[in-house]
Amino acid sequence: MNRTVAVSKRAQKRIQSLNQWVYKSDLIDAAKAAGSIANGDIVDVTDEDGRFLAQAYFSGLSQISLRVLTRRAQDPIDENFVRARLLAALDRRRKLIDLSRITIVRLLNSEADFVPGLVVDKYGDYLVLQSLAAGAEKFIDTALDFYEKETGCRGILIKNDAQVRKLEGLEMYSQWRGESASGPLRILSDGVHYIVDLAGGQKTGFFADQRKAYGLLEGRVNGGALLDCFSYSGAFSMNAFKYGAKSSVIVDVSKEAVELARETARLNGVYDRCEFVCANAFDYLKYESSKYKAASGNEPPFDFVVLDPPTFTKSKSHVGEALRGYKEIALRAARLVKNGGFILTCSCSFHITMTDFYDSQCAAFSDAGAVGYLAGAGFQDERDHPVISSMPESLYLKYFIFQMSK
Structure with a gap:
């Protein structure tokens, strides 16, 4: 059973308007929550009177204390929940973008694809994944399995070295899953050749x-x-x-x-x-x-x-x-x-x-x-x-x- 975190009326309005962020200043008792709930845990968000509002990731360190996942209490936040959102985001790209011509593509864009804190970019035959929130950490393996199967990529760089991770109390690291790129990639996308340094470049490389x-x-x-x-x-x-x-x-x-x-x-x-x-x-x-x-x-x-x-x-x-x-x-x-x-x-x-x-x-x-x-x-x-x-x-x-x- 999820722990509960109560929020202010201002945060209640944000959640009801479908915004996914709740700031630390809008928690009723931020110190109590930080002392009793682990970073990244999924919590039930309630109003000041204890009425359910949403399920969300919790962070006791970041100024963004809650990242909303769903406004339904009955939704199990598990691998199937995450896979469904990853698939919806991928299907959107497949419908809108000619992926055979445009080969540098963001496959998942965090909150804008309703998977807060997780970013996945495609560079030719390789992918780069970044987890930017404590709550997203538990779904890294689910995402890796999903994208390996759906894209047939040669390898995925888990590039968890963004400075924002420090605000979430997360370690900084990079590692490969599958085949690693031996150096900067040379990619043809939409008629232009690019050199992309996945490991050493800015952000995810481009x-x-x-x-x-x-x-x-x-x-x-x-x-x-x-x-x-x-x-x-x-x-x-x-x-x-x-x-x-x-x-x-x-x-x-x-x-x-x-x-x-x-x-x-x-x-x-x-x-x-x-x-x-x-x-x-x-x-x-x-x-x-x-x-x-x-x-x-x-x-x-x-x-x-x-x-x-x-x-x-x-x-x-x-x-x-x-x-x-x-x-x-x-x-x-x-x-x-x-x-x-x-x-x-x-x-x-x-x-x-x-x-x-x-x-x-x-x-x-x-x-x-x-x-x-x-x-x-x-x-x-x-x-x-x-x-x-x-x-x-x-x-x-x-x-x-x-x-x-x-």
Whole structure:
């Protein structure tokens, strides 16, 4: 029989609206719960009067104390329960994505697929699994068995080295099940070759959520010069070459990322058309843009600028600082792009709203003495990074493309 955890009226409303998170501040007696319930245990969640609300994972260490699994008391939270949700998520991808053409795919996206804390990515013949919550730990073996059977993969890397695990009191480790990849993988996905370092790369090895943004390059980069800031392995640049770009300057602060971009460019046969810069993108943009202020009379060098930084904030308290950062890089980019050129600007923080992000970019263009014509906007690729109405947190990536007039 499950232990019980009572929550506030505010949390009750969140659960009844189908949100899956309950914060520590909304537990009636957080200290008592933490002292009597083990991390990862499944508990019955009740209102202040003891009425059942949901079954959830419990964590006494994380600020997210409860991750809701079901609002039905009669559901047994067992292997069959988890398999059914894994299968529903996989079937969704099979219906929406041509998996023979697009071979880098997120097969399971945690809360957005109703399996809180568990992420599974597919890279060609290999998978990477991450468990990010104590409650998800008990279902790792179930997930491994399921994906081995359903995908026929050669091997699965259990990459449990994300820093968020420390907040859940979980150990950090990586290990293989099945055949291990001997080094970085070379994968052809949607007409572009990628090099993915599963073991040493960021996150699970790659960022598949920008797939739709790559399509915004089509018809806008043909014959043009690209500046790719915060590039990681150069995915935007490689897709730009796919759509006819002439050249690209690839900028990232990580030496490992720049080397990965070099190898990726070689693999795609465009190495000689790239310049690789290992530098802080803020510093690079500041220095280069100083040469092209309006009064200088110098012609800016780029037809298209991509700004795809890492998250600038993971909390509400730093939103103002983050918006100033987005504004600064957009201002610099506006000085570096030619009249009639394009800027694709991205934010991957849930705490940055679409409106605030848009306003920060418009303010940047005004300060640069330019006007940006909105040419497109979008979000993460919802086919494998679902956005669900009950979890605003599931919508995190947003981007705009502007055509610049000076």
